[in-house]
Amino acid sequence: MNSERLAYASSPFSITLSGENSTTITFTWNTLGFAKGNYTISAYAAQVPSETDTADNTKIDGLVLVTIAGDVNGDRTCDMADISMMIDAFMTTPGDTNWNPNCDVNDDDSVDMADISIAIDHFMEAW
Numbered sequence: 001m002n003s004e005r006l007a008y009a010s011s012p013f014s015i016t017l018s019g020e021n022s023t024t025i026t027f028t029w030n031t032l033g034f035a036k037g038n039y040t041i042s043a044y045a046a047q048v049p050s051e052t053d054t055a056d057n058t059k060i061d062g063l064v065l066v067t068i069a070g071d072v073n074g075d076r077t078c079d080m081a082d083i084s085m086m087i088d089a090f091m092t093t094p095g096d097t098n099w100n101p102n103c104d105v106n107d108d109d110s111v112d113m114a115d116i117s118i119a120i121d122h123f124m125e126a127w
């Protein structure tokens with residue numbers, strides 16, 4: 001199995017695999033400009049020549065909540081509960097035991113004061 005990390009682009013992207021192969025795709029989705037709410041991530045594999053079983057060509061997995069920057073627990077409010085979670089993950093990077101990607105608000109692979117500062121900027125905002 002291959003593993004690829006992609007930056008999300010607003011247009012679809014393609015991956016080519018050889019037969020009987022699979023891959024894991026990790027990507028970052030910049031939600032700037034998207035309305036707050038729930039989004040479902042899905043992938044579709046186009047039918048290849050001679051393929052008869054297309055029942056497994058669509059994968060729907062992963063619910064994403066677009067919310068206030070700093071609302072790391074997804075309860076639609078930025079408050080001390082979020083900052084507490086960020087403190088629990090403070091000074092971690094991917095692979096660390098306490099790493100929580102939701103707490104990396106600015107997506108720089110580190111939970112630090114820059115992330116907490118963003119939460120403070122949106123403190124007590126709710127929707």
Ligand SMILES: [Ca+2]
Nearest residue numbers: 071075077082
């Ligand atoms: Ca919250």
Ligand SMILES: [Ca+2]
Nearest residue numbers: 104106108110
């Ligand atoms: Ca960060």
